[in-house]
Amino acid sequence: MEFCCNGYPTIAGEQPKVIFSIHRYLVAWLNAHRGNPQEFQTVNTAIDPNLETFIFMTTAIFMEAAPFVLLGSLIAALFETFMSQDRLLRMVSRRKSLQTLWGLGAGLVLPTCECGVVPIVRRFMARGIPPQMAFTYMLAAPVINPLVLLSTYVAFRGDGWMVLGRGFFALVVALAGGTAAALVTQYMGKSRPAPATTPLPMAATGLHHHQNCQCCSMEGNRKERSRFVRVCVLTAQEFLEMSKYLIIGCVVAGLFKAYLWGAWGGFLSMLAGSLQLSVIAMMFMAILLCICSEADAFVAASFWAFGKVPQLAFMAIGSAVDLKLIFAFFAVFGTQTALVLTVVPTIVVYILSILLGTFVW
Secondary structure (H helix, E strand, C coil), X not given: CCXXXXXXXXXXXXXXXXXXXXXXXXXXXXXXXXXXXXXXXXXXXXXXXXXXXXXXXXXXXXXXXXXXXXXXXXHHHHHHHHCCHXXXXXHCCCCHHHHHHHHHHHXXXXXXXXXXXXXXXXXXXXCCCCHHHHHHHHHHCCCCCHHHHHHXXXXXXXXXHHHHHHHHHHHHHHHHHHHHHHHHHHHCCCCCCCCXXXXXXXXXXXXXXXXXXXXXXXXXXHHHXXXXXXXXXXXXXXXXXXXXXXXXXXXXXXXXXXXXXXXXXXXXXXXXXXXXXXXXXXXXXXXXHCCCCCCHHHHHXXXXXXXXXXXXXXXXXXXXXXXXXXXXXXXXXXXXXXXXXXXXXXXXXXXXXXXXXXXXC
16 A cells, blocks of 8 residues: 555545545544534644544545446446336347357446346346346346446556456356356246336336326426436435445445554454465455445455455455345345355355465466
8 A cells, every 4th residue: 555745545646635635624523522623623633543544544435436336326227217128138149158148248238236236137037038148147247347347447556457357257257156046047947036026116217196287298308307317316226225335345444444453463464364364354354245346346455465366356256245145146036046146156256266366366
């Protein structure tokens, strides 16, 4: 990690002025509430250095990652509103090899994060999309899309090898996990997932609750307005839903940097010194944090002391398996398929990480 002249850690080569201003404001506000209002006016930051580091790291990581989450939410809302699933079905090839390739690359034209990919795949399979393609898309799309690859590039300060490594992990996990899940699904004779039990609220569609009203007399304008409102509502809902997990991840990263590394330095150094232990620790943390794939690279980059391979493991397993995804797997696809979707990616990521760390990196 780089440091600037005043001792604060930098995030992307030089300290962002906006983030630093917010950081100083928050620290001064804390001082004011500790009984010295004059410090708030002079913006005196003479408080506990650990707390200062925690505030800075938390706000900096969030403000760097939030624009990518917002843009991803907007893209998902646009596709949800304007892309016809019938059109997608016409694009599907009947050859299984091409179906797998379509599933791997569909994220480039239908980008989504893991937060909302399970409902999309459920709708695909209900419309007749083959399980092989659907499961491959579900595991690949959260990573193999331009926004996530760009956010990874930015988070790791232009390190192209981290971008390539993340893409490679995602492709292998999607091929292995998607194929295994499709075989289990077909063997169990359950080619379609459980139907959705909670339809989209009427407010989210932008349509009125009744048809014959004067305010909606202009049909064409109402249709265009309803689409615009639907995009705005879906974007806001998706952003707020994903931001919860991003904030948790930022707070954990800030606590780790400010407190845990100093207090548990020996234990964490032991983890960082062992490839196997550091990979397991980072994978376990990714599963618990449930950070969106459009922002997890910024959190992973903050754990620089563990090394690049554990950081790749963090990003790879977090976009394929986390707590919210595990619950969604069991709720939508059934026990056997959910177990495969949970276990196979975990094993694949661990094996790839050990091989990469032992023989390559």
